[in-house]
Amino acid sequence: MLSGIYVPLITPFDDSGAVAHAALEKLAASVLDQGAAGLVALGTTGEPSTLSAAERRSVVRICREVAASYDAQLIVGDLDLTDGATAALVTVPAFVRPGERGVIAHFEHLAARSEVPLVIYHIPYRTGQPLTAGVLRRLGEHPMIAGVKYATGAVDQDAVSLLGNPPSGFSVLTGDDLYLSPMLALGASGGILASAHLRTASFVSMAASWDRALGHRLAAMSATLFAEPNPTVIKGVLHAKGLIPTPDVRLPLVPATSASVSHALELLE
Template sequence: MLSGIYVPLITPFAASGEVAFDALEKLAARALDQGAAGLVALGTTGEPSTLTPAERREVVRICRDVTASYGTQLIVGDLELTDGATAALVTVPAFVRPGERGVIAHFEQLAGRTPVPLVIYHIPYRTGQALTAATLRRLGEHPMIAGVKYATGAVDQDAIELLGDLPQDFSVLAGDDTYLSPMLALGATGGILASAHLHTHSFVSMAASWDRALGHRLAAMSALLFAEPNPTVIKGVLHAHGLIPTPDVRLPLVPATAESVARALDWGA
């Protein structure tokens, strides 16, 4: 069962525009040193659509080696690069809007041939396809579907119904950073959270022992980090702390404004 906090790593870039693999390795180790249950390689936060195939392979290799050395878990956002991974993070097919019967058929087919368990990435404001609790419950009964990253932009009725009646060994991980606290209160077992690049230990503590006051503080920080498209503000803050060589992102993203980064840096000051 998947539980705890998973950090979906950014992809740091050098001033030359190349991937700063050494910085990536240090970020991975830093997150695990602070108690993260594992890493996510090639999640949305890592800008995978802008990476070359060779860059994607190297990102996964580094994350695999680091998690192996710590004895922690690795979730990979690419079904073609799952060697050594715990699970694969797979979105509902975007733009197609196949309906829930189509989604069930799609995931059952993937689950029948995947080498590792699947984590469904339920993010309807990106994919255009909402799923009910009943659909997620049915998918969760498949032995090769381990859980869902729940990122609907709300704590909605389907989340309440799903968490109230989960299939055995099926995990619900919070996927919207600002909603970690209420999702944990309802029974989520952890989260896949870009904000956990920062104050990772606090997110880990929150997942281990729900604390309303800490939840409010972390939600406020997450809101600041998502004031502009992810991961631009996070990269700006990591760069300001000297953890990555540049705050750069690849098009179509552009770096966060100095104002947004400054507001995030002021959190907790």
Template sequence: MTAPPPVYVPLVTPYTASGAVAYDALEALARGLLAEGAAGLFALGTTGEPESLEPDERAAVAELVGRVCREAGAYFAVGVGGGRDLGPWPVEPDALLATVPAFVRPGEAGVVAHFTALAARARLPLIVYHVPYRTAQPLSARALRTLAAIPGVTGVKYAVGGIDADTVDLLGDRPAGFDVLAGDDVFAPALLALGATGVVAASAHLDTAAWVRLAATGDRALGHRLAARAAALFREPNPTVIKAALHAEGRIPTADVRLPLLPARPESLAAVAAVAAVGAVDALPPGVRPAVRLGT
């Protein structure tokens, strides 16, 4: 039986009341997500506020998350922003998540040249993080196929803020061995239905088992519920509302974020509560287990 698309969680970075990184809470959160069925974890992605962490904090977070993943036999990726810091890492990741260059808008040819050079320097597989509403750099399906042909580029975290003709084009003729990971939580159920090979969902901090079941079964009603929940969790800049929800559940010690982010407003947390929690889900069908490795 073919393994269902894996669900990966890009971890928040919890803080103590004094503002330090709450490493104990981070470890407990990481272990809990894997126990709920997440196939792996992404450290130092946008959800983890990497630009607000000191270099020693980033290294410690990556080491902790990597250790937890290795002990659990789970997938482990590290966000490297535009690719300035490619390691080495205390625990070697399975892949590096590198963002399409932001602000400079180099054009598709410039993006391809950038990732060609990056892949030549990196010792590890690269996942392209394509999020044009943050980077201001659109990419066509043709450009993404060109990126897929670069040795060492193994996938894309696809977060374009919707579903357009390029989305349908790419997923309708996905390059062999190139993973397309749904990276925009509200649209992730639809992308799975179109053929995405996995999910990287910050909202899967909550309702983790339900996300795993969605990937395994394609349950349309469940997908609608998870999309509605995700919309509530993204009412304010990520990860502010997710942290507020995790704190309300007692899973992290504070809901704090670091500047330039501000804590979520009470009404945003109330909006999450107003969307009925998905709650417990039935066990996956016999013999069906989420995949742990990319490259399907």
């Protein structure tokens, strides 16, 4: 069962625009040093759609090697690059809106062919396809579907229902950073959280022992980190703290404004 805090790593770039491999390795080791249960390579935060095939392979290779050195888990957002991974993060098909029957058939098809268990990424405000607790519960009964990254933008009735009666061994990980505290209170087993690039140990502590006051503080920090499109503010803060060589992102994203980065840094301090 997947539990704890997983960090969906950014992809740092150097001054030439290339992937900064050493910075990625150092960042991966840093979050694991602070107690993260695992890494997520090629999640949305890593800007995978802007990476070449070779860059995607290099990112996964680095994350796999670091995770292995810590005996940590690795979730990969690419079904073709799962060698050595714990699980694969797969989204509901975007734009198609195949309906719930189509979603079930799609994931059962992927699960039957995958070499590692799947984690469904449920994010309807991006995919256009909402799923009920009943659908997720049915999918969770499949032996090759390990859990869901639940990111509906709310603590909704389906979350309450699913967490009240999840399938055996099925992990519900929150993907909405602001809602980690209430989702943990309802029974979520952890989270896949971009905000956990920063104050990783506090997020780990929160997942291990729910603390309402700490949850409020972390939610306030997360709000500042998502003031502009993810991962622009996070990269700006990591760069300001000397953890990555540049704050650069690739189009269609543009770097965060100095005001947003400064606000986040003030709250962190």
